[in-house]
Amino acid sequence: MLVTCEPTDGSTTCDGEDTAMAERSGRVDTEAHKAAGSSWITVIIAFAANVAVAIAKTIAAGMTGSAALVAEAAHSWADAGNEVFLLIAERKAARPADASHPLGYGREAYVWSMFAAFGIFTVGSAVSIWHGFQSLFVDEADSDYTVGYIVLAISAVLEGFSFLQSVRQSRRRAAQLRQPTLRYVLKGSNPTLRAVFAEDAAALIGLVIAFLAMFLHQITGIAAFDAIGSILVGVLLGIVAIVLIDRNRRYLVGENVTPHIRDMILTDLLADKDIVEVTYLHVEFVGSGKVFVVAAVDLVGDAKESELAVRLRTVERHLEEHPMVEEIILTPAAPGEKALVPAKGSGQ
Numbered sequence: 414m415l416v417t418c419e420p421t422d423g424s425t426t427c428d429g430e431d432t433a434m435a436e437r438s439g440r441v442d443t444e445a446h447k448a449a450g451s452s453w454i455t456v457i458i459a460f461a462a463n464v465a466v467a468i469a470k471t472i473a474a475g476m477t478g479s480a481a482l483v484a485e486a487a488h489s490w491a492d493a494g495n496e497v498f499l500l501i502a503e504r505k506a507a508r509p510a511d512a513s514h515p516l517g518y519g520r521e522a523y524v525w526s527m528f529a530a531f532g533i534f535t536v537g538s539a540v541s542i543w544h545g546f547q548s549l550f551v552d553e554a555d556s557d558y559t560v561g562y563i564v565l566a567i568s569a570v571l572e573g574f575s576f577l578q579s580v581r582q583s584r585r586r587a588a589q590l591r592q593p594t595l596r597y598v599l600k601g602s603n604p605t606l607r608a609v610f611a612e613d614a615a616a617l618i619g620l621v622i623a624f625l626a627m628f629l630h631q632i633t634g635i636a637a638f639d640a641i642g643s644i645l646v647g648v649l650l651g652i653v654a655i656v657l658i659d660r661n662r663r664y665l666v667g668e669n670v671t672p673h674i675r676d677m678i679l680t681d682l683l684a685d686k687d688i689v690e691v692t693y694l695h696v697e698f699v700g701s702g703k704v705f706v707v708a709a710v711d712l713v714g715d716a717k718e719s720e721l722a723v724r725l726r727t728v729e730r731h732l733e734e735h736p737m738v739e740e741i742i743l744t745p746a747a748p749g750e751k752a753l754v755p756a757k758g759s760g761q
Contacts, residue, residue, distance in 0.1 A: 481642035524661075690711045710746055728743060
């Protein structure tokens with residue numbers, strides 16, 4: 414069974430968890446499409462902002478010779494390139510399931526988001542740190558601080574606009590799931606939103622670092638402050654990249670759902686009139702907001718093997734009428750197996 418859900422730290426939940434599966438189908442399906450559209454808009458806005466900022470920073474870095482601005486230019490070019498990977502991730506993950514990929518292409522998003530994270534690490538972090546260390550041992554000419562400050566101000570406006578878009582989308586989805594925004598971003602299953610949010614947040618922090626580095630260089634005349642600013646920007650990008658790589662890795666290898674979402678799915682299964690008990694339940698994320706479910710169930714009454722198979726298929730077809738359900742695999746429970754019971758207070 415493939416259903417739409419969102420994991421969060423300690424309390425993973427599905428959209429509309431307070432109502433039964435059939436009752437929430439239309440609203441959740443609509444919200445899923447809205448979320449997908451919002452992700453596209455968020456990534457495109459981030460791409461446009463990063464390209465504009467990267468061009469401005471590159472020109473300013475050439476005019477001022479500031480190591481911190483060179484690091485920021487590399488940062489913005491890395492982010493712009495990463496948005497291309499994120500757009501590819503959104504497009505490929507949206508492909509419908511087919512014979513070769515019966516569970517869909519949802520995990521493609523984590524692969525391409527992983528490439529984007531590697532881009533942050535190599536182009537952004539490594540280049541910034543390398544250039545910073547080089548600048549420590551080279552005498553810098555006096556910088557045109559006015560140009561640098563103007564570019565940093567323009568960059569802050571553009572990056573801030575992009576960041577607000579990602580914050581708005583995150584807050585909207587987090588509110589639907591009744592979760593704190595930051596927890597939803599860090600622990601949720603949407604890799605493109607997490608990447609844009611993290612990149613924009615890092616960009617704004619990087620601008621503050623670059624401003625302080627230039628300001629200290631200006632008032633003290635010590636060029637090392639500028640070089641240290643470049644190194645700090647690189648370290649910041651390295652931390653962001655490692656966090657993003659780790660989150661994508663977790664989903665690629667099969668992120669476990671929390672007990673809450675497992676109990677909610679179990680409650681939905683037990684709500685079916687033909688199911689007496691569930692003795693086995695496997696739930697695994699297969700994409701952004703999607704989980705694959707395999708269950709062993711005991712049906713009402715006693716039936717021969719051929720009749721049992723027909724009844725199982727009937728139950729599967731019934732549950733597959735739900736717009737979020739792509740595929741269900743139900744198997745008969747072996748006699749004597751312990752029945753699974755939802756945790757108290759979970760589910761409906």
